[in-house]
Amino acid sequence: MTTSFARRLVIKQALLAVAATSALTAFSASAADKVLRVSAIPDEAPTELQRKFKPLGEYLSKETGMKVVFTPVSDYAAVVESLATGKLDMAWLGGFTFVQAKIRTNGMANPIVQRAEDAVFTSRFITADPNIKSLEDLKGKTFAFGAPSSTSGSLMPRYFLQQAGLQPEKDFKNVAFSGAHDATVAFVAAGKADAGVLNTSVWDKLVESKKVDPAKVRVFASTPEYFDYNWTVRGDLDPAITKKLTEAFLKLDPANPEHKAIMDLQRASKFIPTKPENYTGIEEAAKSAGLLK
Secondary structure, rough: HHHHHHHHHOOOOOOHHHHHHHHHHHHHHHHHEEEEEEOOOOOOHHHHHHHHHHHHHHHHHHOOEEEEEEEEOOOHHHHHHHHHHOOEEEEEEEEHHHHHHHHHHHOOOOOEEEEEEHHHOOOEEEEEOOOOOOOHHHHOOOOEEEEOOOHHHHHHHHHHHHHOOOHHHOOOOOEEEOHHHHHHHHHHHEEEEOEEEHHHHHHHHHHOOOOOOOOEEEEEEEOEEEEOEEEEEEEOOOOHHHHHHHHHOOOOOOOOOOHHHHHHEEEEEEEEOOOOOHHHHHHHHHHHHOOOO
């Protein structure tokens, strides 16, 4: 082998090695560039939603190998529309918001998991007025719901009020919408409303964190149980990614300290599979309330 030929061979091998390394680097970069776009209905302050999601997002990123980006939205309708138009891959939805997303996507929105607590969810009626002791006492009073599209802050409480023979717009002095569960508590505490309603999970969290004094603002009634929140993915999301996400949620274990920190922020004892049929009752309640045709 001549010196010239050997030199050309070494150069050729070096170039091939560089090309292979470049291809591998490009492939790795491509994999790392995959982004899972996530959001949630704005049922609490945006900063609180981001605080709750941060460790969960880091966990899902590790489990899926994707970059997970959480983007707050301005209102409930924006989550539904973003999921329907492919601007989001996954969203934390209330039961009614899921029903809206299912209708908007012609049945394509795919609920994958919910907390065990979401299968037996309730709402709490609260007041600072010592004269209000039952739902019947709400007649002639001012009342605050959460957001109009909120399952636990509006739809289901309204449905159960109607079941109790009360028509809010007719029987209450005034009906207001605070926009979020924590805002409803602030409304009642400040005397902007005589009473209000919010989901039990947020109420318990506010009491535990001493952000509300239950001696001043108290619970006087609760709704029956119903299905509520879930994590929903867009219908055309890669099935392999959907499977990884589902498995990641289902294997969260409170016995693992890292997992427990995530679950505590999500107020979840565990995650369980869910399905569209679980929200049929909410869809019927929405139709009964005239919110769906």
